[in-house]
Amino acid sequence: MPTxxxxxxxxxxxxxxxxxxxTIPEFEIRPRRGWVPIDFKELFHYRELLYFLIWRDVKVxxxxxxxxxxxxxxxxxxxxxxxxxxxxGLAGFSGRMSEELIARHVPYNLFVYAGLLPWMxxxxxxxxxxxxxMNQQNLLTKVYFPRLFVPxxxxxxxxxxxxxxxxxxxxxxxxxxxAPPWTVVFVPLLLLLTTLATMGIAFVLSSLTVTxxxxxxxLPFMMQCWMFLSPVYYPLTVKKAWExxxxxxxxxxxxxxxxxxxxxxxxxxxxxxxxxxLEIAVLLLVGLYYFKxxxxxxxxxx
Amino acid sequence: xPAAITIDGIGKCYQLVLRAQRYHMLRDVLMAAITAPFxxxxxxxxxxxxxxxxxxxxxxxxxxQRGEVIGIIGRNGAGKSTLLxxxxxxxxxxxxxxxxxGRVASLLEVGTGFHPELxxxxxxxxxxxxxxxxxxxxxxKFDEIVAFAETEKFLDTPVKHxxxxxxxxxxxxxxxxxxxxxxxxxxxxxxxxxxxxxKCLGRxxxxxxxxxxxxxxxxxxxxxxxxxCDRAAYLRDGKLVSVGPAAEVVAxxxxxxxxTAQDNLLSRPRFVTLAPAIAGFSCRPAGGAAHVASGxxxxxxxxxxxxxxxxxxxxxxxxxxxxxYRVLGLSSRCETGLLTLAPGQQTILCHVDALPxxxxxxxxxxxxxxxxxxxxxxxxxxxxxxxFGDFFGNAQTLLPLEGPILARSRWDFQCxxx
Numbered sequence: 001m002p003t004x005x006x007x008x009x010x011x012x013x014x015x016x017x018x019x020x021x022x023t024i025p026e027f028e029i030r031p032r033r034g035w036v037p038i039d040f041k042e043l044f045h046y047r048e049l050l051y052f053l054i055w056r057d058v059k060v061x062x063x064x065x066x067x068x069x070x071x072x073x074x075x076x077x078x079x080x081x082x083x084x085x086x087x088x089g090l091a092g093f094s095g096r097m098s099e100e101l102i103a104r105h106v107p108y109n110l111f112v113y114a115g116l117l118p119w120m121x122x123x124x125x126x127x128x129x130x131x132x133x134m135n136q137q138n139l140l141t142k143v144y145f146p147r148l149f150v151p152x153x154x155x156x157x158x159x160x161x162x163x164x165x166x167x168x169x170x171x172x173x174x175x176x177x178x179a180p181p182w183t184v185v186f187v188p189l190l191l192l193l194t195t196l197a198t199m200g201i202a203f204v205l206s207s208l209t210v211t212x213x214x215x216x217x218x219l220p221f222m223m224q225c226w227m228f229l230s231p232v233y234y235p236l237t238v239k240k241a242w243e244x245x246x247x248x249x250x251x252x253x254x255x256x257x258x259x260x261x262x263x264x265x266x267x268x269x270x271x272x273x274x275x276x277x278l279e280i281a282v283l284l285l286v287g288l289y290y291f292k293x294x295x296x297x298x299x300x301x302x
Numbered sequence: 303x304p305a306a307i308t309i310d311g312i313g314k315c316y317q318l319v320l321r322a323q324r325y326h327m328l329r330d331v332l333m334a335a336i337t338a339p340f341x342x343x344x345x346x347x348x349x350x351x352x353x354x355x356x357x358x359x360x361x362x363x364x365x366x367q368r369g370e371v372i373g374i375i376g377r378n379g380a381g382k383s384t385l386l387x388x389x390x391x392x393x394x395x396x397x398x399x400x401x402x403x404g405r406v407a408s409l410l411e412v413g414t415g416f417h418p419e420l421x422x423x424x425x426x427x428x429x430x431x432x433x434x435x436x437x438x439x440x441x442x443k444f445d446e447i448v449a450f451a452e453t454e455k456f457l458d459t460p461v462k463h464x465x466x467x468x469x470x471x472x473x474x475x476x477x478x479x480x481x482x483x484x485x486x487x488x489x490x491x492x493x494x495x496x497x498x499x500x501k502c503l504g505r506x507x508x509x510x511x512x513x514x515x516x517x518x519x520x521x522x523x524x525x526x527x528x529x530x531c532d533r534a535a536y537l538r539d540g541k542l543v544s545v546g547p548a549a550e551v552v553a554x555x556x557x558x559x560x561x562t563a564q565d566n567l568l569s570r571p572r573f574v575t576l577a578p579a580i581a582g583f584s585c586r587p588a589g590g591a592a593h594v595a596s597g598x599x600x601x602x603x604x605x606x607x608x609x610x611x612x613x614x615x616x617x618x619x620x621x622x623x624x625x626x627y628r629v630l631g632l633s634s635r636c637e638t639g640l641l642t643l644a645p646g647q648q649t650i651l652c653h654v655d656a657l658p659x660x661x662x663x664x665x666x667x668x669x670x671x672x673x674x675x676x677x678x679x680x681x682x683x684x685x686x687x688x689x690f691g692d693f694f695g696n697a698q699t700l701l702p703l704e705g706p707i708l709a710r711s712r713w714d715f716q717c718x719x720x
Contacts, residue, residue, distance in 0.1 A: 030398070031395055143408070
C-alpha cells in the first residue's frame with residue numbers, strides 16, 4: 001500500500017540508519033534463581049560511578065563542620081592519644097611490647113597507631129558499609145546500577161581517610177626518630193587485604209540490614225567485640241593463653257601484626273598472615289555469594 | 303523495523319504480610335511475641351503461610367519498535383510503574399521475560415541521585431555517572447545540559463538552595479541528554495511549570511524522532527500521551543487491556559471509567575487514602591430528566607461509609623476533560639466550611655443550579671479532605687456525559703475549541719453591534 005508508506009514516511013522523515021547489529025548491547029530480563037554471577041564487564045563500564053560515589057562521600061562528609069577536613073587527621077590522632085594514655089599508661093601495657101620493638105625504640109603510641117591504621121579502615125568500613133544499602137534505598141528503588149558499588153564506595157571513602165592517616169603516621173615516626181624498614185613497600189598489599197576483608201563482611205551485613213533492620217543495632221556491639229579481639233591497643237602477650245588462641249583466630253590478627261612488621265620492623269609472623277589471607281578469601285567469597293544471591297530483592301524490600 | 307523491546311508474559315507478585323489475628327489472652331500475646339521473629343524470617347523467605355499474594359502485574363506482553371514513543375496509561379496502581387521498574391532492571395519479574403535491544407536509561411523520579419550539599423556542577427557529574435555515563439561523555443554534553451536547565455548562574459551553588467523548579471530542570475536535563483537507545487520516563491511531566499513541561503515534551507519528541515531512539519513513558523496527562531506517543535498501552539489492575547494507536551487507546555481508557563460507574567466504589571483501589579469512605583456516586587438531573595444538560599440543575603449524590611469520624615472534612619467533586627485535564631471542581635469547603643463526618647452511612651447531596659459545563663464527556667474524581675490531608679481519593683471514579691442544554695437561554699453554546707466551562711458575561715460594544 002503505497003499511500004500508507006507515504007504517510008509513515010512523512011511522519012518520520014529522518015529515520016537514522018540503524019546502528020550495525022552487534023554494536024547495540026542486547027539483554028534479557030527474566031526471573032533468576034539462586035546465585036547470579038558477577039558481571040565484571042558491567043562493573044568495568046560503571047567504574048567511574050564508583051569513583052564519583054567515593055568522591056561524593058569524601059566531599060560531603062565534612063561539610064558544615066568547623067574544622068572541616070582536619071577531622072580526618074584528628075580522628076585517628078585523638079583515638080591514639082586516648083589509647084596510649086589508657087592502655088600504655090594506666091594499664092601499663094607499654095612495657096609489655098615485644099623486645100624487638102623496645103629495642104628499636106618504638107614508642108607505645110606508634111605501636112597503637114600502626115594497629116589503628118587497618119582497624120579504623122575495617123571498623124569504619126563495616127559500620128558505614130553495613131548500613132549503606134539501607135541509607136541509599138532511594139537510589140536502589142529508582143535507578144539501576146551495580147549494587148555492589150554501594151557498600152564498596154563507602155569502604156573506598158574509608159580508604160581515603162586511611163591514606164590521610166598514613167601521612168600522619170609517617171610524620172609521627174619522624175618525630176619519634178623511628179625509620180620505617182624497607183618492607184614498608186608492602187603496605188599497599190596489606191591495605192588491599194584489609195579492604196577485601198572489610199568488603200566481604202560489609203557485603204553480607206549490608207544485605208542483611210536491608211532485610212532485617214535489627215542488624216543496624218547489632219552492628220555496634222559486633223564491632224565492640226571485634227575490637228576487644230583485635231590486638232590494636234594491647235600486645236598479644238598481655239592475654240591469657242586461651243584468649244590468645246581466640247585473638248589469633250581473628251582474621252585481623254595476622255593483618256595487624258603484618259602492618260607492625262612492615263611499618264615498625266617487627267618480625268614477620270608468616271603463619272598468622274597466611275591464616276588471615278585464607279580467612280579473608282573465605283569471607284570475600286561468602287560475602288559476594290550472599291550479596292549476589294539476595295541482590296535482586298533489594299529494591300522490593302528496601 | 304526490529305523490535306527494541308519485546309515483553310513476553312511479564313508478571314510481578316508481591317507478598318503481603320497481613321496483620322496477624324487478634325490476640326486474646328496474655329499467653330497468646332507472649333507466644334506470639336516469642337515466635338514473631340521466626341514467623342517474620344519465615345515470611346520474608348516465602349516459607350511461611352502465604353498470607354496474601356498480590357500480582358502487581360501479570361501476563362503483560364507487547365512489542366515496542368525502534369524509534370517508537372509508547373505511552374503506558376492506566377489508573378494509579380494499575381502496574382505502570384512496576385512495569386517500568388522491571389524494564390529498568392530495578393526489580394526482577396516473578397515470571398515472564400523481556401528482551402531489550404540497546405542501553406536503557408530511566409528517569410523514574412526526577413531528583414534521584416542528587417546530593418543536596420553538592421553544587422549543580424558536581425551533581426551533573428554524579429547523576430550522569432549514576433545513569434551510566436562516562437566522564438568525557440558528560441564533559442561533551444555539559445554545556446548543552448546547563449543551557450537546557452537554564453541554571454548557568456547557579457552552577458556553583460549547592461542544590462539544596464535551588465528552587466524546586468530549578469532542581470527539577472537540572473535533574474531532567476541530565477537524563478534527557480543521555481544517549482541510550484531506550485529511554486524510560488515516569489511521570490516527569492507532572493512537575494515543573496508549564497513552560498518547562500513543554501520543553502520536556504519537545505525534548506522527548508526530539509529524542510525519538512530526531513535520534514531514532516525508543517521512548518517508554520508513563521503519564522496521566524492524556525493530552526501529552528496523544529500528542530507525543532505513536533502508540534499507547536493501557537494497563538488495568540496489572541493486566542494489559544489494549545495496545546494500539548495512542549488516540550484510540552486513550553479514548554478506550556477514558557471511556558472505561560463509565561463502564562465501572564455502577565461499581566461499589568469502596569472496592570476501588572486507592573493510593574493516597576487514609577480511610578476509604580466513599581462508597582457510591584451518582585448524579586441526578588433535576589426534574590427527572592434523562593440526561594445531565596449544560597445549564598440545567600443537577601444533584602450529585604455521594605454515599606459514604608464512614609468507619610471513624612473524619613474531622614475538619616471537606617468533600618470535593620472534580621471534573622476532568624476527556625483529554626485528562628482538570629476543568630472544574632466543586633468543594634464543600636467553599637460553601638459550608640469544614641465539617642465533621644460522623645461514623646455510619648452518610649449521604650451527601652451537592653446541588654448545582656446551572657451546570658457550567660459544555661456538552662461532552664467528563665471524568666469525575668472524588669475526594670474527602672481531612673485537616674489538610676487526603677482522607678479518601680478516588681481517581682476516575684466515573685464519567686458523566688453532559689448533553690447540550692440551554693445554558694445561555696438563547697440556544698447558543700461554546701464550540702469544543704473554545705473550552706469546556708460556561709459562564710455568563712455581559713458585553714459592551716462601544717461602537718454598537720453591527
